[in-house]
Amino acid sequence: MSTPIHPQTCIGHVHLKVADLDRAIGFYSGVLGFELQQRHGDEAAFLSAGGYHHHLGLNTWESRGGTAPAKHHTGLYHTAFLYPDRAQLADALRRVTQAGIRIEGAADHGVSEAIYISDPDGNGVELYVDRAEKDWPRDAKGNLAMVNARLDLEQLLSEAP
Secondary structure, eight states: OOOOOOTTOOOOOEEEEOSOHHHHHIIIIIITOOEEEEEETTTEEEEESTTOSOSEEEEOTTTTTOOOOOTTSSSOOOEEEEESSHHHHHHHHHHHHHTTOOOOEEEEOSSEEEEEEEOTTSOEEEEEEEOOGGGSOBOTTSOBOOOOEEOOHHHHHTTOO
């Protein structure tokens, strides 16, 4: 058995291949609100929350003008953006709704509440908020018991700032 990874390890950033850099920036910055930190012509851009060097890299190095990945093939399922609280998740939902982006799914997983959409290149995007660990559902033996229940989007929208 291998040694477990250190528990404070986290994913620092993700890079996505996109077909059109301006279109991708329009989605991630214009709709979701990430801040553009740096741009390299029409080849790459780096975006973040809170001024970090980048949480999200977008590039056209191998994908300019490309098509979305085919369904039922391997690849990225989705990126997941963790919001600090329900009000901020509600604000993200409001932005997505106002931009006319289709909500592909929404779920209460017991440990988190999540909204699923796709970016303009067909990459899956999860927008979510975690519940406090003390509130996570557990079975009789104390094991984590995640669920896939309906998330009330209208109620969530009512919490937008």
